[in-house]
Amino acid sequence: MSGMDAYARDLDLNLLRVFAVVAEEGSITRAAARLYVTQPAVSAAIRRLTAFIGAELITRQGRRMVVTHRGAELLAAARAHLQPLVAAAMEVPVFDPKSSTATVRIGLDDSLGALILPDFMKALRTEAPEMQLIIVPVQFRTVEELLLSHKVDFAVGVADELPRSILRQPLPPKPSSWPHFVCLYDPRHSKLPKKLSEREYFAREHVVVSYAGDTRGIVEDSLGLARKVRISVPAFSYVADVVDGSPLLATIPTLVANHIIRTRPHLRSTPLPFSWESSIVELLWSRATDDDEAARFLRGVLLKVALALVARVERHGKK
Template identity: 30%
Template sequence: MNEKNFRGVDLNLLVMFVTVMRERSTTRAAERLFVSQPAVSHALRRLRAIFDDRLFVRVRQGMVPTPRAEALYCDLLPSLEAIERKLQERDHFEPGPSERVFRLGLPSALDICVMPLLLEALAKQAPRVSLVVRPVSLHTGPALLDSEEIELGVSVFPRIESWHRRRNLGPRNYGCVFNGRRLGIRPPITLKRYLGLPHLLTSFSGERSGVVDTALAKQGLSRRVLVAGDLAALPFYLSKCDAVATLPDYAARVVAARLALSYSKPPLALPDFSLSMIWHDRHDYDPGHRWFRDLVGEIVIAI
């Protein structure tokens, strides 16, 4: 496409041409387009100059198109109808027949909670939609949006760029998971037993301290961290290890339920953290993306 060829061409001129072609009258075309009759006549003069053809000839019954006009009409109508469909797509998305692929970023603590529910919802609402799921953290999420490796991320995102959009999904807290039968501990776990056990720590960066250590330090206390790793493996460690893990509450409940482990609220006060959903501004008005992020948001809020 050579952009120079479109200088001086207004899309509205083509719309007026098609309308005159259908109505065979500048007056009726003006009424259909909600413009004045002189505006339509002026548009026809510009079109005649652009195409170097009379386009329409006045007769007793109205206006008759020239062969050039008839050929233009056959060529332009499908293109204008395609443009119209694209403009309408901005306001509408049908999940049922869609075969769109959405790229979602989740930390493992959310992955195990959100994905089963999301897959269940997609099977009912959008059975042909597919997903690509990538691990994210507060450090990597914004960059993955910019590189288009994800188009929606859910985690803790304290800092985003000005071209990102964010929706708060509410405050959360923590829960403890341990093998109660192996340890002989019935929930709720006491602070004494909690500190007497080694701890399995989830860590994005490999750091061996976290929010629990900060809260304990304020009381002059500390814990022993046995393993710092990814959440996906820690529950399996607990089945063979005398230890306790402190996880986001939604993950702790799912892990305890799925692997027959014990769940307890932490025996000390831990600060809330805020989950949020982020996306790039270029997707803000995309109806399909809006549908997807609403669906994901509802699921995250509910867990």
């Protein structure tokens, strides 16, 4: 009988367990007591297994129940598989990040990669030196499918409504009060007033980041207002090179702006002349992989890295 035939005929593998206990005890009564079921339930299980196998498996010999030749063959095969299965079910997995060689796929929002990865990898060099990471680009339009199809083990980014099968945790856990977006510019080519007005902002030309390949950016989508878009780029990694040496303005997350300015101190950022309720960056993962110890460990490390990053941004903002 092939494996597929067995599945098609709905073999209850628990019948093998009942049969093994009856064979070991040599008694329906003692087997029922050991299994915490009634004697009729044990007898019915033996009848069902006998009918499935198509041969007598156990017979009465005096006061004892003994296995037949076919029963002995089945008992040997069942024990060989049942014992490892029970051991595997009872074993408590032990995860050691220092020795783990697990490969974890992380979906990362474009705006966060350059910010988080350096500190994240630095932490892993001491905490999990053998683990391997695969970074997959995600954004709010793709994150749900990537998580539900298990193409990523967890993701960091923004998302709107998601099914309940996806768990989410704000990153950092307690979002701070720093503004989410600022205006990045090159003061050598854009002479902005100390306090940027809305009129001045919309009079300038802009670079926008559009994942859809059009000229709509965060301002257009959130406020329904149109800017003078000179260039649309597909990722935040393009912004610094485009703004540097040009009169263009870029509206980007505060963390991204601060990172750019640390590497290009001649650039500046200024508060926007308007505000809106921006999305919160979150850790996102499927409920089906919530017990993955390697992914859970990495999520914890990311949380610590994010908290340190936010604290650094807040210190920078107070200077």
